[in-house]
Amino acid sequence: MASTVTTEPSKDSSASARPGYGQLLRTRGAWTFLLPGFAARQPFAMLTLSIVLLVQHTTGSYGAAGAAAAVTGVSMALFAPWSGRLADRYGQRAVLVPGVLVHTVSGLALTTLALAHAPLWAVFAAAVPTGASVPQVGPMVRARWGVRLKGSPLMTTAAAFESVTDELTFVFGPLLATALCTAVHPAAGLLTEAALTLLGGLLFAAQRSTQPRVAAAGHARVEHSSALRVPGVRVLIVTFLGIGSVFGGMQVSLAAFTESIGEPGLNGVLYGTFAAGNMLSGLVCGAVAWKAAPQRRLVVAYAALALVASGLWAAHSVLVLAGLGLLVGMCIAPALITGYTLVEGLVPAGARTEAFTWLTGAVALGQAAAVTIAGQLEDRLWGGSGFLVPMGGTVLALVTLLALRPRLATRPRERTVARGVGHRVPVTVD
Template sequence: MASTVTSKSSRPGYGQLLRTRGAWTFLLPGFAARQPFAMLTISIVLLVQHTTGSYGIAGAVSAVTGVSMALFAPFSGKFADRFGQRAVLLPGVLIHSVSVLAMTLLALSHAPLWVLFAAAVPAGASTPQIGPMVRARWSVKLHGTPLAQTAVAFESVTDELTFVLGPLFATALCTGLHPSAGLFTEAALTLVGGLLFAAQKGSQPVPSRSAAAASDEHARVEHVSALRIPGVRVLIVTFLGIGAVFGGMQVSLAALTESMGKPGLNGVLYGIFAAGNMLSGVVCGAVAWKVAPQRRLVVGYAALTVMASGLWAAHSLVLLAGLGLLVGVCIAPALITGYTLVDSLVPPTGRTEAFTWLTGAVALGQAAGVTVAGQLEDGFWDGAGFLVPLGGTALAFVVLVSLRSRLVPRPAGRTVARGVGHRVPVTVD
């Protein structure tokens, strides 16, 4: 009987999810506001490379932004949980927009490198963590319903769309209009989308500080940092490798197509990579999997590592497009499975923080990938930066296989679910 209920409740479709009352009020502005997260890195690379002529310098400036984003993202998640999303978003989007505009103007004025580094820090640190905030809003509406798992899959697919559409949009703007167009658009989307998202107060989770004050039971619930959970640390390393794929692909495709005198093909090749990513993301998120997520992650990551291993040797644009498509197909299942594992590994009081750690890991891996790929492109042959996706995924795969047992939830963690404080999230009025 239990298996029958699980089977039926695990397959509600995206259409049913999107008909949830009030969902579109935060989904639309949230989608606009989360695009800048994926646009920032490649927009910086293309602008700074244009003004300095060096992919190494461009990658270094972008890396500072990515590292700042990765370091400050978990704090943003904690503050949003405690004080409310609106309290974090309102100052955050303003600071981010101003910082990005300042960095853009400094790059166009050929400011010294250290000045660009200094401007990159607040630009990255203030990047709004919209994805985890949208997930938290879904939990307010759907906790305890079959649609909750559909929402997890839907948000993972949306993340996929963000990671591939953002760089594609930024590349088209930078190559088709002006190298600074990507950053100007990123700042505008952050400001408009972020403010509209923050304005949707009705779907915002109740801050844990307010909930604790209103309920003695919630006040007794101990918040466990997501970083203390071994499985989360394994997922962070796994997502670092995925970020390295994004960073290495962005820089290497731009450098290779420019060296061939066909910079416009950069957008086409990245679009093919995006197509594979989006297609597999939609399919993977809609499937009711019978295989354990731990095993799915290992198998999917192995496939990603194998596909990424051939990029550096692909000297034909047609072959590179085909491999890029396959790499994209392999990324989505790994990301979706990783986010899904958070639900079983992390108590509700730490899930927003856990999501920001994973999001930050992608950003940090992307920053490292951009930096190393830029140095390889400057110092070696055109396309040498494609070694970064191989190295990043291979190292992460070794860690994943060695520590995969930590992705299995501990029995002690399950006993928390018997408590009323666990079953009733702090987001409920």
């Protein structure tokens, strides 16, 4: 183990002073999981919006559509950490293959029931396994980066790169889902999502050489202790719940807004603008050699997010909403990147996939609650009232983050695994 730690940083020594994307993408074996990983995570950006558009078409209610999407999101949030923990224990392939098969079948069942105008409870019943079986490709890719970049300052760059990749999918995903659902057929988005999940998931699972090694049986009890026991992870979960409220609140509210002005096709454009802001700021974050402590960066980024999100409800034109959406996206990326980066210093390697899935699940849970509440607000109150949800979610999460910020500090006992947090050396003044 020690020999591996010393050789990897020396190999990336050129990047130590100035980490960058070029150096990151030259990491040995990276492209073998990056390309199939991108294909496998693309459907995640399509799922919720495809369900909203399909169910709203068949029921005529944004409240019902939001509730169906919420059931999917809650199911994913509840099952994602268990999926991550199983992947840490038994290997990613063992979890991915059955997962993508179940997801494909469940998505097809949900589509059939919705088109058949089945009772809403039946649609909800199909939404449970659809959400529970969403492949956690993003956390799995992040875990693979952790294996490749032990002790390297490129870990912050990798976290930024993954955030940019996630947001790139949220640029194309909503556009594709909206185009398919409005120009082809209301069910086309969900059917395409199921097909891409099956193909991309199986291709990613086939890349065995880059997946993290499964701990030996003798180390299982130590390596696989739950990441949820770490206080800092619980703080980050609350923080990511607030970020999820932004995603969910904007999905429903933007769809309702564009429908109200008679331009439903603009929904994907506006949401894509929001995601583009996230992607662009993520690129900048990964290219900067930060000197400020990650805890401080998280607080500053989150305060900016809460401030900008608080103005969404007052926007009443496409241009103003696009501009605010762009700013909101630009504030989300630094918070996401810093949160994922903090995980490496808080959680032992054997529980990192689980920790990443807790955060991903928190975003999904926040998104699920947000689409439900925003849908009800749009149905019962004035147009644009759903934008109150991102404001409320981020403000509450910011208060929690400020109160519990000390729990995000890396514990002294983790100095023995400092190789996993090489980019924080200037902060810990060793």
